[in-house]
Amino acid sequence: MSAPRLEINLPKLHHNARTLVRRLAAQGIAVTGVSKATLGMLEIVHTWLGAGVGSIGESRIEAIEALVRSGITVPLLLVRSPMLSQVDRVVASASISCNTDIDVLNALAAAAKQQGRCHGVLLMVELGDLREGILPADLESVVQQILAMSNLQLMGIGTNLGCQHGIAPNVENMGDLSRLTTALEQRFHLTFPWCSGGNSANLPWLADGGDPARINHLRLGEALLLGREPLHRTAIPGLHTDAISLVAEVIEAKHKPSQPWGERGRTSFDGSPTAPRREGSSQRVQRALLALGEQDVDPAGLIPPQGTVIRGASSDHLVVESPGQPLAVGDEQRYQLSYSALLRAMTSPFVDRCFVDRCFVDHDVVDGSCIASSARWG
Numbered sequence: 464m465s466a467p468r469l470e471i472n473l474p475k476l477h478h479n480a481r482t483l484v485r486r487l488a489a490q491g492i493a494v495t496g497v498s499k500a501t502l503g504m505l506e507i508v509h510t511w512l513g514a515g516v517g518s519i520g521e522s523r524i525e526a527i528e529a530l531v532r533s534g535i536t537v538p539l540l541l542v543r544s545p546m547l548s549q550v551d552r553v554v555a556s557a558s559i560s561c562n563t564d565i566d567v568l569n570a571l572a573a574a575a576k577q578q579g580r581c582h583g584v585l586l587m588v589e590l591g592d593l594r595e596g597i598l599p600a601d602l603e604s605v606v607q608q609i610l611a612m613s614n615l616q617l618m619g620i621g622t623n624l625g626c627q628h629g630i631a632p633n634v635e636n637m638g639d640l641s642r643l644t645t646a647l648e649q650r651f652h653l654t655f656p657w658c659s660g661g662n663s664a665n666l667p668w669l670a671d672g673g674d675p676a677r678i679n680h681l682r683l684g685e686a687l688l689l690g691r692e693p694l695h696r697t698a699i700p701g702l703h704t705d706a707i708s709l710v711a712e713v714i715e716a717k718h719k720p721s722q723p724w725g726e727r728g729r730t731s732f733d734g735s736p737t738a739p740r741r742e743g744s745s746q747r748v749q750r751a752l753l754a755l756g757e758q759d760v761d762p763a764g765l766i767p768p769q770g771t772v773i774r775g776a777s778s779d780h781l782v783v784e785s786p787g788q789p790l791a792v793g794d795e796q797r798y799q800l801s802y803s804a805l806l807r808a809m810t811s812p813f814v815d816r817c818f819v820d821r822c823f824v825d826h827d828v829v830d831g832s833c834i835a836s837s838a839r840w841g
């Protein structure tokens with residue numbers, strides 16, 4: 464098998480999805496599985512649907528179109544506000560989109576009318592993280608305008624915290640979302656299908672006994688894929704954190720001095736892990752190079768195997784020391800991934816994707832099959 468490669472364990476992904484879907488269902492919360500970090504990988508989408516996920520979220524219209532072409536029939540949610548230039552495509556393929564802009568909403572309504580379709584709208588509210596969202600004070604007027612547009616169905620309001628400034632869902636902001644939902648429903652005499660509380664960052668708040676109140680929907684990516692919550696990167700009890708891992712191959716292993724020598728300038732990638740200064744520069748340590756770099760993954764988001772320390776990375780090399788277990792050329796090493804590392808690896812044309820275990824769910828995936836990593840939307 465070639466390296467680098469992402470090894471994807473579908474049974475573990477199935478377990479993560481089933482566990483979260485059940486836990487949240489007990490609190491009256493439905494799950495949209497957000498597959499954007501996997502570019503809408505069909506095998507993963509099938510696995511999630513088999514585990515009780517009811518709808519799929521994607522950030523790119525290309526991925527949504529590919530899912531439609533592959534025969535996925537559950538509701539597909541575009542989790543990013545549509546580009547004005549893509550409203551036709553959004554209406555044609557996405558059932559619902561997240562929205563914050565009245566011009567986009569008008570264009571969606573016109574496109575939906577022209578195509579004879581009904582398009583769902585999840586209106587995003589700004590509750591402090593300062594990414595997308597309408598300010599609460601502007602909500603009523605925007606809702607009023609949407610209700611006057613034909614061919615749009617207002618699914619309700621939602622919010623997104625954590626991603627931009629790490630703002631944590633808590634009793635105040637989640638309470639605000641519930642109160643806004645109730646106020647809008649009373650003002651306009653209707654019932655929204657969704658009150659969409661957020662993403663994986665909402666799980667610690669719920670696990671700590673947070674009251675969902677009106678919240679009946681979450682959009683989950685990282686928790687399903689990596690078994691972690693994003694705010695503190697802690698593992699979620701009962702979930703696998705190694706359902707997806709990255710395997711890379713050693714291309715050099717030599718004993719070298721522990722300190723560089725010569726005049727020093729800047730490195731090729733400021734910000735990537737750098738060698739800490741250590742005493743005893745005459746000491747020789749084994750340094751190994753892996754054929755893995757910034758072109759394949761976000762090296763800062765790699766979690767090395769026990770006993771291995773990452774000393775640095777550039778475009779195509781990962782430099783490690785593994786004192787306990789010396790490495791040899793040709794050896795493979797397995798790394799765990801942060802969300803950013805997973806995203807970069809999934810988008811790199813140099814990283815293969817393999818399924819490592821038979822999946823006992825209602826679709827057929829062959830052991831150890833490898834997907835060519837070339838673009839799949841051609």
Ligand SMILES: *Cc1c(COP(=O)(O)O)cnc(C)c1O
Nearest residue numbers: 497542623662663682683684685
């Ligand atoms: C990416 C995204 C999600 C999923 O976030 P996770 O932290 O991976 O669960 C949910 N909602 C929106 C709007 C997103 O952009």
